[in-house]
Amino acid sequence: MLRALAVLCLIWGSNWVVMKLANDYFPPVSFVMWRFGSGALILLAVAYLRKIPLPDARLLPWIIVSGVLQMALNQVAIQIGLLADSHAARAWVASSTSRRRFGSRLWRTSR
Numbered sequence: 001m002l003r004a005l006a007v008l009c010l011i012w013g014s015n016w017v018v019m020k021l022a023n024d025y026f027p028p029v030s031f032v033m034w035r036f037g038s039g040a041l042i043l044l045a046v047a048y049l050r051k052i053p054l055p056d057a058r059l060l061p062w063i064i065v066s067g068v069l070q071m072a073l074n075q076v077a078i079q080i081g082l083l084a085d086s087h088a089a090r091a092w093v094a095s096s097t098s099r100r101r102f103g104s105r106l107w108r109t110s111r
């Protein structure tokens with residue numbers, strides 16, 4: 001378990017470096033689109049291989065909208081913040097995104 005946590009921290013920590021370097025080659029929206037698209041394909045493949053059923057088809061539009069509004073727009077804001085090479089911009093991105101995520105989690109758990 002400790003090894004898995006160490007690997008997770010390594011991947012998560014190096015993610016910021018990759019995101020910063022990707023701004024030299026991709027526009028923020030394109031990078032996030034490719035990142036989330038490849039992640040979705042990998043998760044669908046894992047679900048298929050493990051025979052995990054997909055959600056009801058009627059819920060898929062809501063799941064997609066929720067993913068775009070809660071995650072993709074957040075990541076685009078972070079990528080744009082990383083373009084600004086100032087500590088103030090990075091602090092703003094970190095503080096604004098963490099509150100929004102925390103608020104959405106509270107809303108989901110309070111229902």
